[in-house]
Structure formats: C-alpha cells, structure tokens
Amino acid sequence: MHMYGNWRSAAAFRVRIALKMKGIAYEETFIDLDAGDQHRPEFRKINPQGAVPALFDGDGPPLTQSLAILDYLEETRGGVRLLPEEPRARARARSLAQVVACDTHPLYVPRVRTFLMEHYGLPRERMLDFLRNAFETGLRTLEARLSAEPGTGRFCQGDSVSHADLCLVSLWVGTGIFGIDTAAYPTVARIAEACLALPAVAEAHPLRQPGAPPA
Numbered sequence: 001m002h003m004y005g006n007w008r009s010a011a012a013f014r015v016r017i018a019l020k021m022k023g024i025a026y027e028e029t030f031i032d033l034d035a036g037d038q039h040r041p042e043f044r045k046i047n048p049q050g051a052v053p054a055l056f057d058g059d060g061p062p063l064t065q066s067l068a069i070l071d072y073l074e075e076t077r078g079g080v081r082l083l084p085e086e087p088r089a090r091a092r093a094r095s096l097a098q099v100v101a102c103d104t105h106p107l108y109v110p111r112v113r114t115f116l117m118e119h120y121g122l123p124r125e126r127m128l129d130f131l132r133n134a135f136e137t138g139l140r141t142l143e144a145r146l147s148a149e150p151g152t153g154r155f156c157q158g159d160s161v162s163h164a165d166l167c168l169v170s171l172w173v174g175t176g177i178f179g180i181d182t183a184a185y186p187t188v189a190r191i192a193e194a195c196l197a198l199p200a201v202a203e204a205h206p207l208r209q210p211g212a213p214p215a
Contacts, residue, residue: 104138
C-alpha cells in the first residue's frame with residue numbers, strides 16, 4: 001500500500017493508526033500542505049479534492065476520505081478488528097467517529113482557515129476564535145455522550161479500540177497543536193491518553209512523522 005499524507009493531517013493520522021494496528025506494510029509520501037503541494041496538477045490527478053489521505057492498494061484509483069478508507073481496511077484485511085460485531089455497538093462507534101470526522105474536523109482544515117482570512121478579511125485572531133469554537137463544539141458533544149452512555153468503557157465503545165477512538169485521538173492531538181483548553185473534557189482526555197499509550201498510536205503520532213516540528 002502507498003499513502004499520500006501529511007504529518008499534521010488528522011485524517012491521515014487516523015488511517016496511519018489503522019494501518020499500523022492491523023500490521024499492514026505501507027509507504028507514505030508526505031504532501032506539504034503549507035507549501036500548497038495539494039493544489040499542484042500532479043496531486044490533483046490523484047485526488048481532485050486536493051486533500052489527504054489518498055491510499056493506493058494495488059491497481060485502480062486511490063481511496064480517499066478517511067472513514068471510507070477505515071471501512072475498506074476493516075472489510076478487506078484481518079488482524080485487529082476496529083469495529084464491533086454487534087450492530088448497535090458498531091453503529092454507536094461509527095456515530096462517535098462521525099462527530100469528529102464529519103462535523104468537527106472539516107471546520108478547521110487549512111482550506112477553510114485560508115478562505116475565511118483571504119476572502120472575508122477575517123483577522124487571524126477571529127479565525128482562531130472560529131477554530132476554537134469548532135473544536136469545543138466537538139469536544140462537548142463527545143464528553144456529554146462518552147460520560148453518560150453505557151457503551152463507554154476503557155475506550156469509546158467498550159474496552160476495545162474502534163474507529164471512534166482513532167477519530168477521537170486525532171481530534172485530541174489537534175487540541176495541543178492549536179492550543180485548545182481541554183480541562184472541561186475529562187472523559188475524552190482519559191480515552192485519548194489510553195489511545196496514546198498504544199504503540200501503534202504512538203508510532204503514528206503527527207509529531208513523529210517526517211516534516212513535523214521538534215515539539
């Protein structure tokens with residue numbers, strides 16, 4: 001397998017975790033999002049959206065969108081299972097994953113931040129207020145659900161890692177990158193720390209990838 005990603009990309013991070021947890025050998029080419037490499041014609045041929053990750057598995061076009069890639073890996077590869085077998089538990093894990101990947105993460109990606117500043121003249125501090133609101137809305141939702149719903153265990157859904165945890169930890173790492181106050185989210189913090197203690201998650205961490213800053 002060959003993936004196009006970026007050290008800071010939350011979406012690439014969660015796919016990277018799944019690849020490592022399932023023991024799948026892969027190579028990763030890093031796209032410099034800050035330099036605008038995602039807009040170059042050669043990358044647009046790979047993913048017309050100009051976004052990472054893009055995953056090649058043998059012949060055929062690349063797979064894009066992190067949740068679709070996670071489902072593909074779950075359906076085509078063995079190893080550690082990252083979705084529960086029981087239908088309701090599986091639906092809950094997917095629901096929690098979508099809180100992050102569908103409702104929260106899209107609001108703070110580089111193309112949104114750049115658009116707000118360049119097309120609306122939004123000062124950087126106002127843009128950061130928008131970004132903080134996106135993070136906090138997602139974190140509040142996760143905290144409310146994970147602290148009250150009976151399905152929560154050591155991880156988001158019971159005591160086994162699922163797609164929900166891959167998404168949660170990708171959001172949690174972003175709080176450090178963007179300086180988000182996390183004191184109000186103890187359940188999210190507990191689960192994130194349990195994830196970060198796993199070797200596969202530690203190896204996939206954004207700050208351990210080529211191009212990342214020292215801290």
